[in-house]
Amino acid sequence: MTDVKELVLTIVSPLVSHPDHVELAIVESDDFMEYNLSVHPDDIGRIIGKQGRVAKAIRTLVYSVRLEGTKKVRLNILDGK
Numbered sequence: 001m002t003d004v005k006e007l008v009l010t011i012v013s014p015l016v017s018h019p020d021h022v023e024l025a026i027v028e029s030d031d032f033m034e035y036n037l038s039v040h041p042d043d044i045g046r047i048i049g050k051q052g053r054v055a056k057a058i059r060t061l062v063y064s065v066r067l068e069g070t071k072k073v074r075l076n077i078l079d080g081k
Contacts, residue, residue: 004065004073008035011058016043033071035062038078047077 005024013019018040027034039047048055055077062075 004033004035004062004067007065008037008058008062008075011061012037012039012047015046015054016040017046018043028071031071032074033067034074034076036076036078041079044077044079 005026008024009022012022016022016039021040021043023038025036025038027036037047046054047058049057059075063073065073067073
């Protein structure tokens with residue numbers, strides 16, 4: 001669980017202008033481990049990228065991580081704060 005968190009923070013921190021505003025909350029449900037990423041409002045465009053390409057690339061890397069058990073990983077990028 002902490003490995004996925006470290007992975008997301010390692011990928012996202014160099015992309016943003018305000019790395020001190022990067023927050024990652026973990027919510028566990030029956031089927032998913034949801035990672036809710038929130039960044040400074042000025043950086044949301046950098047994380048999503050043109051036509052969502054950066055967000056898609058981040059999700060591809062994160063979703064490739066296997067967790068113990070049957071739960072899947074889900075990365076949510078939250079806008080506004």
